[in-house]
Every structure is written in structure tokens, then in C-alpha cells.
Amino acid sequence: MNGRTCIVTGATSGIGYETALGLAKAGARVGIVGRDAGKVSASARAISAAVPGAPVDTFVADLSSQAEIRRLAGEVRAAYPCLDVLVNNAGAIFDRRLVTVDGLERTWALDHLGYVLLTLELLDLLKASGRPGAASRIVNVASAAHTRGRIAFDDLQAERSYGPMRAYAQAKLGNVLFTYALARRLAGTPVTVNALHPGVIDTGFAKNTGGAFGFAWNLIRPFLTKPAEGATTTLHVATAPAVEGVSGRYFARSRETGSSRHSRDERVQERTWALSLQQIGHVPR
Numbered sequence: 001m002n003g004r005t006c007i008v009t010g011a012t013s014g015i016g017y018e019t020a021l022g023l024a025k026a027g028a029r030v031g032i033v034g035r036d037a038g039k040v041s042a043s044a045r046a047i048s049a050a051v052p053g054a055p056v057d058t059f060v061a062d063l064s065s066q067a068e069i070r071r072l073a074g075e076v077r078a079a080y081p082c083l084d085v086l087v088n089n090a091g092a093i094f095d096r097r098l099v100t101v102d103g104l105e106r107t108w109a110l111d112h113l114g115y116v117l118l119t120l121e122l123l124d125l126l127k128a129s130g131r132p133g134a135a136s137r138i139v140n141v142a143s144a145a146h147t148r149g150r151i152a153f154d155d156l157q158a159e160r161s162y163g164p165m166r167a168y169a170q171a172k173l174g175n176v177l178f179t180y181a182l183a184r185r186l187a188g189t190p191v192t193v194n195a196l197h198p199g200v201i202d203t204g205f206a207k208n209t210g211g212a213f214g215f216a217w218n219l220i221r222p223f224l225t226k227p228a229e230g231a232t233t234t235l236h237v238a239t240a241p242a243v244e245g246v247s248g249r250y251f252a253r254s255r256e257t258g259s260s261r262h263s264r265d266e267r268v269q270e271r272t273w274a275l276s277l278q279q280i281g282h283v284p285r
Helices: 014-025 037-050 066-079 106-129 144-148 164-186 211-223 227-239 266-280
Strands: 005-009 029-034 056-060 085-088 136-141 191-197 250-252 255-257
Touching (some): 005 014, 014 227, 056 066, 066 106, 085 227, 106 191, 106 266, 164 191, 164 266, 227 250
Parallel strands (some): 005 029, 085 136
């Protein structure tokens, strides 16, 4: 990864932090993105201490806000002439329905639309960096929870009914659907895109939950995989020579595997793609 430039979102803890650390150890220049400026700075210092001399850049943004994402993308474009790897990792689960500044249900806005908007805003940089034999890579951290998901086209904002895990599974399905739809559009370009399941990891993932879900999560936490192991598949998809040129696939345990049958329905992929672009008001750059 020497000479490569990478961006990792949600990089102040858990899988995101371990992914950024792993990329720095591999020789990459890493830009870490987080919502809290203090935590972003602390994470950058920790990576620099673990990998002396590693170039680490910091970016602060709330990825549930579309204005914040566009500002972040502008800062990234100003800082980097090209981008080799984008790891969309930031996400959370919420025990009650919350609405963002854009009027969108927060889980969908952060865990899915955040991936879509940031990727499209940075696509020119990724294309500028990629070349035959060394494609730029978009890595979407999804979840096996997508297998339980369905896109509630008739109640996408969960105004009639909200459940934490249902909202999360829908967003993670959105990640996989987005990956497949984007891969078709990137065919023939020097950019690849893949999705993955990192495992069930002991992170701050459920820190925003209480009630029965939060109680159950705290019970199983001692038995979960640690973040360093959870980052293994993300790092594999982001860096492994075996994944060079591979696009539109889903990985788990650092191996290509099948996603849910529903996620492979091209009609659902295209409908979700069109709806997502409508929700972010995307205008092609």
C-alpha cells in the first residue's frame, strides 16, 4: 500500500479504527473520518504512535447530514489529488426512531445514504487514481443482518412502525444493493466496489440503544469477536492482490460468498438506487 491514499469513515473506534491502523501499517496514507473532533485527533495520535512516520490526516463530519458529507468531500478533494481506497464503515443502530436534519430516518440516513452520497461525491478522485492492474477500491462494510432486511418502499422512513433491528437490517441490505448497482455502472472503469460482513464484533455499535435490545447486546458482548479480528475482512477486500479487479461481490471471513437472494434481485437494486439518488438530490459531477 506504499504510496496509496485511503479514507476510512467511522475510524475513531472499533472496526474503523483497526482498519485505519492496518492500512497505515501497510504503508498507506490514511484519512480518518469521525463525528467527534477530539476522538478523531486522539485516534490519529494513536495510529501515529503505533506506526511512527505514518501519514495520517483527520476529517470531522456527521455523516447523517448530507451538507456535512458534501463539505467533507470538498475537503478530501482539496487535500488529495486522487484516492485509492474508500472504506465506508461508519454506522450505528438506534433504539428509537430519530430524524436527521434532512428529515430522514437516522439509521437509513447514516448507515446507507451516507455510503451512497460520500461515494458518489468522491468518485472522480477514485477514477483519477485507478488504472489497469491497480484499480481503486470502494469497500462497503455491510452485515449479515442484510439477510433479514427488506426495503420498506411503502414506509421507508418507519413513520408507521419502527424497530431497531428492522431499520438496521434494511440499511445493511441497502449497502449490498448499492454495491451491486454501482458495480454495473463502474464496469469498464478503473474502480471496483465490493461489500462485506465483518463478523459480529464487540464495538460501540449498540451504544445508542437501551431497552431489551441494549440489554441483550450487553449480555452477549463478552462472547463477541474483537475489533482487530473484525477488520480482517475489510483489510482483505481493501488491499489483497487476490481481490484486484474483482467487483460487485460480497465477502465474509475474507472469502467471497453469496449474499441473500433478495439482495441479488436486480429490480430491487435499481429501485433502491433510484430512490437513494432521489433522497440525496444527487446531480452527477
